[in-house]
Amino acid sequence: MSEENTQGTGGFQNAADAVEWIVHLVPFGIKPGLKRMEKLMELLGHPERRLKFIHVAGTNGKGSVCAFLSEVIKQAGYDVGTFTSPYIEKYTDRIRLNGENIADEDLVRVVNKVKRLVEQVAATELGQPTMFEVSTALAIEYFAHVAYPDFVVWETGLGGRLDSTNIVTPIVTAITNVGHDHMEILGDTLEKVAAEKAGIIKAGVPVVSAVDQPEAIAVLERVSRAKQSTLYLSGRHFRYEAIADRENDQSFHFFGPFRGIPKVGISMNGRHQLQNASVALMTLEVLRQYYALIVEDDVLYSAMKATQWAGRLEMISQSPRMLVDGAHNPEGGAALAQALRDTYAYKNLHFVMGMLSTKNHSGYLQHILPLVDTLILTEPDWHKKEDAAKLAELARTLLKEMGRTDVEVIVEPDWKAALELVKGKTAQDDLAVVSGTLYLIGDVRSWIVHQTDSEKGW
Secondary structure (H helix, E strand, C coil): CCHHHHCCCCCCCCHHHHHHHHHCCHHHCCCCCCHHHHHHHHHCCCHHHHCCEEEEECCCCHHHHHHHHHHHHHHCCCCEEEECCCCCCCHHHHEEECCEECCHHHHHHHHHHHHHHHHHHHCCCCCCCCHHHHHHHHHHHHHHHHHCCCEEEEECCCCCCCCHHHHCCCCEEEECCCCCCCHHHHCCCHHHHHHHHHCCCCCCCCEEECCCCHHHHHHHHHHHHHHCCCEEEECCCEEEEEEEEECCEEEEEEECCCCEEEEEEECCCCCHHHHHHHHHHHHHHHHHHHHCCCCCHHHHHHHHHHCCCCCCCEEEEECCEEEEECCCCHHHHHHHHHHHHHCCCCCCEEEEEECECCCCHHHHHHHHHHHCCEEEEEECCCCCECCHHHHHHHHHHHHHHHCCCCCEEEEEEEHHHHHHHHHHHCCCCCEEEEEECHHHHHHHHHHHHHCCCCCCCC
């Protein structure tokens, strides 16, 4: 960072330098626990107490539920803040007001205020706050003292109980589902993972969930009872009924404890999005019932249909047809495979995949391999990437077990070269799919849509 950029105000003068400082905290890794966040909030004068949070956790679907909620609340005429992760293309994607990224000058302003306090905490026995903790603190400070939204849609980073976002007390909690992801951190059984997610349930705060495994439901019921929080469970207290499933056009009936909402249309693809949309609707119904949120039905229908979420079953090119999807765990792989069977028509399927080393690749591949004609293994530009050759070895073993000898398996560690390869193979009636970690999806999306490299971070 140049000397002139820190002169004058004693802080950063531009967003690029501010983001560079944040990203340089990545090596401090993930440190579960709330002690550093508690200290930061105390030093900031507890800005988290000024905001109405809708806290969203879950293995998959968090981002989509956040997108539905944010769009409806915005179209209903309220100001809505949204905090999500990882970002797809730019650091500022993750902190939004009414669908617009935090302005560069506002980012600089809050970073200059928070950086001093981060350094103060780092000098104590608590140690250096992580990148995610700093990002969480920046979002709270921005929403509380700069943007003043009516509601904040607040996505959990990892797990819930010890996640830095759990520093807030929300007005409603949503837990989308529980699956086999981050088990090296959250625990080696679904009960343990569910307990970590249930850690965001607060005393008396209603909970909406689509968790469906009996052992995970039992955990949510136990925690909700102990906290005296009303639990609204999909399949028990609310449900949906699919009507139609076409590309960019699905519809369903919603049945809830307060009312039914017929013929809701959404543009997001994949049957799993009906579940995500119904979780969002139930959450909105709770807000209507308990917090007098006013959403006219015509606005609700329009906003649900308008909701988009980058990098999830998103067609980013028509010639050749290229679909990107951030599925990176067994449950995500199952949802992607179902969408490839139900929603998309193609002659041959050419599949590019890049993963982080911490994921359950075997479980994911079990769902995908029966469908592919070509499999190209590549590597995300990220420090925890999985080796493409190792993935290819696993894929070949699984294909052999499936009795499939007709799949071409290619190793191309350079993701840009892998994209050129798949483009060359994809005829007009074929489909190319790029899937795996969002670090890869963000790069590919940026490169194809904007012909630029994405910024890096989480």
